[in-house]
Amino acid sequence: MGVLQRFERRLEGMVGLAFARVFKGKVHPAEIAKALQREATEQRSVVGEGRVLAPNVYVVRLGTVDYDHLSEWSDQLAAELADMVTEHIEAEGFQTFDDVRVQLELAEELPTGVFEVSSHVADPARPPAPARPDAAPVSGVRGPGAGRPALPPLPPLRGRSESGALRPPVVGRAGQHPGVTHVLVVDGPGTRHELTTGRNVIGRGTEADIRLPDTGVSRKHVDIELEGGTATVVDLGSTNGTLVNGRRVARQPLADGDVIRIGHSVLVYRQDGA
Numbered sequence: 001m002g003v004l005q006r007f008e009r010r011l012e013g014m015v016g017l018a019f020a021r022v023f024k025g026k027v028h029p030a031e032i033a034k035a036l037q038r039e040a041t042e043q044r045s046v047v048g049e050g051r052v053l054a055p056n057v058y059v060v061r062l063g064t065v066d067y068d069h070l071s072e073w074s075d076q077l078a079a080e081l082a083d084m085v086t087e088h089i090e091a092e093g094f095q096t097f098d099d100v101r102v103q104l105e106l107a108e109e110l111p112t113g114v115f116e117v118s119s120h121v122a123d124p125a126r127p128p129a130p131a132r133p134d135a136a137p138v139s140g141v142r143g144p145g146a147g148r149p150a151l152p153p154l155p156p157l158r159g160r161s162e163s164g165a166l167r168p169p170v171v172g173r174a175g176q177h178p179g180v181t182h183v184l185v186v187d188g189p190g191t192r193h194e195l196t197t198g199r200n201v202i203g204r205g206t207e208a209d210i211r212l213p214d215t216g217v218s219r220k221h222v223d224i225e226l227e228g229g230t231a232t233v234v235d236l237g238s239t240n241g242t243l244v245n246g247r248r249v250a251r252q253p254l255a256d257g258d259v260i261r262i263g264h265s266v267l268v269y270r271q272d273g274a
Helices: 003-015 029-042 064-092
Strands: 057-062 101-106 115-120 181-186 191-194 201-203 222-227 230-235 242-244 247-249 251-253 259-262 265-272
Touching (some): 003 064, 029 057, 029 064, 029 115, 230 242
Antiparallel strands (some): 222 230, 230 251, 242 259
């Protein structure tokens, strides 16, 4: 079971309700989890002797509706997200200065369904570094990286070092794994739809291959093209657009665990057997 799947299992136990009802139209924790994984990978730095340093402090900024909605589980959710990021960092062979922390903060200017993720390296021997001013809204993440504080002198790092060599991120493309089954899981009912080679149209209309009874979904909303072992999401000119891990997209290849939001529906792309 992958890092994101373990997180989702723990989240199910925490929430205890169908996600489709609990998070309808609002920021979904699975979107935050995927964005934090991406942040950890994109903000890693090679710090000498082939060691790779990842940020250990992550800030998630949420609009008023989403912040209030998640407040019931905020402490536990932050802890579960921190555990998930730690698992991801260890799996990638990265290291940190100190334990990973995730903070949920209120950003009144953000609309419902949009959140921002920023990160920094916090050395426990130094004062806390300020959060990045350009944190990216994840309905488009404003590109991470700008304004990052300079790294402090290198102390002993936490995490697995193994041989100490730089290990590239795991891409996880299905083309590298023969026998993989490509699946879309509809959050809430947990309905699984196996993708077939070629087009897999998702929408509300009878012409769709995968039908969703969601008034926010267009009749033909999005297509998942499966070719050469790679699944690619293609928006079909939908009214409300398509988000992948919180980012609005027109066309984008998918990786295992990617979260697709269309209308009020959340779908998770899985590569079974990868």
